[in-house]
Amino acid sequence: MSMPFYVSPEQLMKDRADFARKGIARGRGVVVIQYTDGVLFATENPSAALHKISEIYDRIAFAAVGRYNEFENLRIAGVRLADMRGYSYDRRDVSGRGLANAYAQTLGTIFSSGGEKPYEVELFVAEIGDAQGADQIYRLTFDGQVADEHGFAAMGGAADVATAHLAEHWHDQMSFEEALQLAATALGRNDAGDRTIPARDLEVAILDRTRPQARKFRRLADEAVNAVLTP
Amino acid sequence: MSTNGARLDAAYLRPGTSSFAEFLASQAPQLLPRGNGDFTDLAPHGTTIVAATFEGGVVMAGDRRATMGNIIAQRDIQKVYASDEFSCVGIAGTAGLAVEMVRLFQTELEHYEKIEGSSLSIDGKANRLAALIRGNLSMAMQGLAVVPLFAGYDLDRAYGRIFSYDATGGRYEEHSFHSVGSGSMFARGSLKKLYREGLTQSECVTALVQALYDAADDDSATGGPDLARRIFPVVNVITADGQVRLPDDEVAQIADTVVAARMQRPDGPAASLT
Numbered sequence A: 001m002s003m004p005f006y007v008s009p010e011q012l013m014k015d016r017a018d019f020a021r022k023g024i025a026r027g028r029g030v031v032v033i034q035y036t037d038g039v040l041f042a043t044e045n046p047s048a049a050l051h052k053i054s055e056i057y058d059r060i061a062f063a064a065v066g067r068y069n070e071f072e073n074l075r076i077a078g079v080r081l082a083d084m085r086g087y088s089y090d091r092r093d094v095s096g097r098g099l100a101n102a103y104a105q106t107l108g109t110i111f112s113s114g115g116e117k118p119y120e121v122e123l124f125v126a127e128i129g130d131a132q133g134a135d136q137i138y139r140l141t142f143d144g145q146v147a148d149e150h151g152f153a154a155m156g157g158a159a160d161v162a163t164a165h166l167a168e169h170w171h172d173q174m175s176f177e178e179a180l181q182l183a184a185t186a187l188g189r190n191d192a193g194d195r196t197i198p199a200r201d202l203e204v205a206i207l208d209r210t211r212p213q214a215r216k217f218r219r220l221a222d223e224a225v226n227a228v229l230t231p
Numbered sequence B: 001m002s003t004n005g006a007r008l009d010a011a012y013l014r015p016g017t018s019s020f021a022e023f024l025a026s027q028a029p030q031l032l033p034r035g036n037g038d039f040t041d042l043a044p045h046g047t048t049i050v051a052a053t054f055e056g057g058v059v060m061a062g063d064r065r066a067t068m069g070n071i072i073a074q075r076d077i078q079k080v081y082a083s084d085e086f087s088c089v090g091i092a093g094t095a096g097l098a099v100e101m102v103r104l105f106q107t108e109l110e111h112y113e114k115i116e117g118s119s120l121s122i123d124g125k126a127n128r129l130a131a132l133i134r135g136n137l138s139m140a141m142q143g144l145a146v147v148p149l150f151a152g153y154d155l156d157r158a159y160g161r162i163f164s165y166d167a168t169g170g171r172y173e174e175h176s177f178h179s180v181g182s183g184s185m186f187a188r189g190s191l192k193k194l195y196r197e198g199l200t201q202s203e204c205v206t207a208l209v210q211a212l213y214d215a216a217d218d219d220s221a222t223g224g225p226d227l228a229r230r231i232f233p234v235v236n237v238i239t240a241d242g243q244v245r246l247p248d249d250e251v252a253q254i255a256d257t258v259v260a261a262r263m264q265r266p267d268g269p270a271a272s273l274t
Helices: A008-026 A068-088 A096-112 A159-169 A176-188 A221-228 B021-026 B093-118 B122-135 B135-143 B184-194 B200-217 B248-264
Strands: A030-035 A038-044 A054-055 A060-068 A121-127 A136-140 A146-149 A150-156 A202-208 A217-219 B049-054 B056-061 B066-068 B071-074 B078-085 B087-094 B148-154 B160-165 B172-173 B178-181 B232-238 B242-245
Touching: A008 A060, A008 A096, A030 A060, A030 A159, A038 A054, A038 A060, A038 A121, A038 A176, A038 B184, A054 A202, A054 B160, A060 A068, A060 B200, A068 A096, A068 A121, A068 B021, A068 B093, A096 A136, A096 A146, A096 B056, A096 B184, A121 A150, A121 A202, A136 A150, A136 A159, A136 B122, A150 A159, A159 A176, A176 A202, A176 A221, A202 A221, B021 B056, B021 B093, B021 B122, B049 B087, B049 B148, B049 B184, B049 B200, B056 B078, B056 B087, B056 B148, B078 B093, B078 B232, B078 B242, B087 B093, B087 B122, B093 B122, B093 B148, B093 B172, B122 B160, B122 B172, B135 B242, B148 B178, B148 B184, B148 B232, B178 B184, B178 B200, B184 B200, B200 B232, B200 B248
Parallel strands: B056 B160
Antiparallel strands: A030 A038, A030 A150, A038 A202, A054 A060, A060 A121, A121 A136, A136 A146, A202 A217, B049 B056, B049 B178, B056 B232, B066 B071, B078 B087, B087 B148, B148 B160, B160 B172, B232 B242
8 A cells, every 4th residue: 555645735835835825826816006086906807798897886896817607606705795795784884904804814725725726816895995094905925814905916927027017107196097008017017028908808897985885886888998098 | 695705606696687686586595585474463554655767867755754554753754765776666555564675676676787897778677676576476466566666767768668567476667757655646647737748856755755745645644754853755756867866955945845835825837728
């Protein structure tokens, strides 16, 4: 009878993390940028039907990179959690922090349980407040870690190049147009060289504080994106 | 329900339904609007709701009175609610249950929209509301019926539509105008004489305010315009651009005109005999 090889816990976790990281790096990146009236999400996504950015609740939105089936599953769970909490208490009682915690626990448990394959996803959960200072952006990684981001963030393929570009150009008084232009150039940055992503391949959505409705999330149509990006 | 900080419950991660009501029924049935016992006189009742279509949309209006037996329980209750951007629901019947049902219906529509990425068709919305009413059947048999009126703008066909219901969840499409609640007989009679094809939005709103006045005139459970307290009907207008609740001063202006005309002729505008 053959004996199984001993694998140290460090090695086991490292292998699982490498596996997840590889899956995430294969996909196209997502950037999130804070501007004066809200938070903007953008990603390169030629599909008009399979979204990477979605509404969760009145002031909360979600963006993801990685395996579609896994983050879609998490997105639906998030919508259910938010609607359940809003229905049983009140709409104001649904918070981005609560949602980020639930995601963190879920991803963390899956990552460290031996039975399941770790999720190959990384998520942003953003919530806007009444003023720019109250906005919150959380980054959740495949192992359940939560990080609080300020101003801007990028994840997925070529995230480091995009982050460097954002760090160089972001400032805290950005208009919506400036934010969208910055997002488009940041997504076009690549180790292999810069390129311009056509507006029809960009998926852009915003959480807009100035919207009169309770639901602040708005997806931007191609024409609207094009109008801002065309010089 | 999953508590703050714990891992998401397996049910939340399970692929399947985009219906919030079904999810709620499986996860937290205690939160569904229903109960046991005979509560006929326990809770206030909402009364008259009227709706009519016009060129380019639909209007729904409701009086502001809630009653408990012969007592006026509330003078400024809201009985017409936006269920989403392009539809609204007016409630007659047991107010507590009805308001809770509207909240569930609103969540149901929004939940579907978020999960599926597109809105339900207006027929789909009307059918979902029918299912919620049917879920309340046991309560209806104990005297706590909820009978809403549903109206919305059909984006595919580009006109306003009205649906009425019975306590068992039967769904009936109405044409031109309809009314539910205790004063509905009088309101409908009034609308029969006032309604015609091709009304403008403001004419349509005026016709509905007239109908509510007539309902209040003959039904003690329906509240007329309260000139002393400046409480006027809630009026929601839905067109292709979405839904607005008319501002109070706009409704007040129409109500004042209607009341002023009734000072001259208390029975309202006369229809021709032929």
